[in-house]
Amino acid sequence: MNIQLIIAYDGTHFLGWQKTSDGPTIEGTLQQVLEQIYQEPLLLQAASRTDRGVHATGQVVSYRTKKERDLKKIQFSLNQMLPPTIRIRAIKEVADDFHPTLDAIEKEYHYFVTTSLIQSPFDRCFAWHCYYPFDLEKMKQAASSLLGTCNFSAFCNVSVSQSQEKVCTIKALDIIQQEERLKMIIKGNRFLYKMARNLVGYLIDIGRGKIQNDQTLLKKQDRKLSGITAPAHGLILKYVNYGDPQN
DSSP states (O other): OOOEEEEEEEETTOOSSSOOOSSHHHHHHHHHHHHHHHHHOOOOOSSSSOOOEEEEEEEEEEEOOOOOHHHHHHHHHHHHHOTTTTTEEEEEHHHHHOTTTTOOEEEEEEEEEOOSSOOOOTTTTSSEEEEOOOOOHHHHHHHHTTOOOEEEGGGGSSOOOOOOOOEEEEEEEEEEESSSSSEEEEESSSTTTTTHHHHHHHHHHTTTSSSSTTHHHHHTOGGSSSSSOOOOGGGGEEEEESSSSSS
């Protein structure tokens, strides 16, 4: 059986998705509880290896097991045994060849920025506090220039081998003003390492006048020209699309 989970988590106190010996991770915590329930080793696959401090409401995970179980009971047990910062929103059996990473058509991230002088304590773990005046029109113009299919090396934080695919398609990069708050919606077929946060950092730097919109930035493929990396805690993996609105 190939089982799919839709999970939500508060990534504040986790070292990201991927299991490591350095501290608690989403993958390690979930795997430990699943193996306790099934009493067998399980390998987890995830749609996105979110970084330390990044959150999710629509992370997609799969695992394989030969043991047939009542999946609603599995979901209930998981939500009883997992820490309150991780919740299983849905569970179902999927096709044997389903893979949450390889089959993803589009990923949607949301990023939140609070612009008030004093940030609410309820936003501190889920939004970047930037209380500068922003030129929203310049930010939107820059965002529109980043849409489409291109080499996004300028927004990748690490040097990658020449053989690694760097071409991505950004389908949406919307900036929505919500009183003393900005919401950025980023949709793309795939993302390079820290690419979503780098896109946000670039737009914020443009909005506050630290850098100018460079129409040739993507062609230059130089990370040093694209501004800062936005902090992890403002980013949420919202949804992974597989061509089926129900996943």
